[in-house]
Amino acid sequence: MPDLPRTRQLLEEGLGTQRWTGYTLTALHRGQRVSMAGGKVTRSSASVCWYSAGKPVISVGVLKLLEQKPGLWDLPLEKTFPELKGSHFGHLKLFAILTHQTGLRFTQLDLLASEGTILRILAQTNPADCQLQPGQPAYDPRGGWWLLGQWLSRHSGRPWQDYLHESILEPAGSGQMFFTQKGRENNQWERAPIMPELGNLCGSSQDLARFYRTLMAGSMNPETGKRILQPESMEKFLHRWRKGLKDRTFLHPVDFGLGVILDSNQYGASTVPYGFGTSSSASTFGHGGSRSSIGFADPEADLVVALCLIGQVSEPRHQARMRELLDLLRSELA
Secondary structure, eight states: OOOOHHHHHHHHHHHHTTSOSEEEEEEEETTEEEEEEEETOOSTTSBEEOGGGGHHHHHHHHHHHHHHOGGGTTSOGGGTOGGGTTSHHHHOOHHHHHTTOSSOOOSSOOTTSOHHHHHHHHHHOOGGGGTOOTTOOOOOSSHHHHHHHHHHHHHHTSOHHHHHIIIIITTTTOTTOEEOOTTOOOTTBOOOSSOOOTTOEEEOHHHHHHHHHHHHTTTBOTTTOOBSSOHHHHHHHHSOOBOSOEETTTTEEOEESSSSEEOOGGGTTTTOTTOSOTTOOTTOEEEEETTTEEEEEEGGGTEEEEEEEESOOOHHHHHHHHHHHHHHHHHHHO
16 A cells, blocks of 8 residues: 555644644555654654544444344434423434434534433423424534434443444444543643534544444454444445435535545535545445544445544534645555
């Protein structure tokens, strides 16, 4: 595997022009790995905040628990959360959250509030409050995913962070990753300019790449032989459940599996937000992190990428810089 000199040069140039203040990249291609870091991230083994690029860890955890308790799949959420009884959210099922089709969107939800306070807010909110229709596709960055964490806690009988660490991250070879929580101190953690909110996945680009490599290998870690999900669950995870629908948050068609973004270049490779490069294959899957990062696997190219840029910028600027970097990276590997 080449050392990606042009990609490294562009990343370093971005530091000089203040397009970002730090970066970390790990790429796995055909059994070989290259990692690099710069600026505020002093080494590729340092932890950064991945924001929503870590959301597939939670959705994989939900599917893992459903293997043990399949009857939960078809239950309305009010069966798990009596606090939501009779509300729009309470009538929804897991599928609506995982495909971002709740008709709800919480962009300013205070995740540091108490569980009871947040549940009251969810119970009192209707699609009209979010300028949406029931079931309308709209990426929800906070409310639904917070609820998935509580769902995991209530049905696993332990904190959702512990469940995901033991059941998903450790078997994937990503056991050094962690979810932000009050009082967490780590000398190897390069904090983002804005304090990461409670529950965001943090860790090195190497560790996030191992997670996606495990998924690309059918959810079996190629080093340890440990399996995260059964084949049937992986098939559900990657099935194109939401297809060709315009997302009211992204203002662009984006296809979804269960809690994972699927390649959507067919709707505009140069315009699709949080894409995986303009030449990504149709089987590519992953997730972006708010105006900063991305993690994905492209099985046809035998490629895994975890890339974080320190320094959040506007959506248009971020989409342009990430697309440029991913296209250059892919061209060097071609």
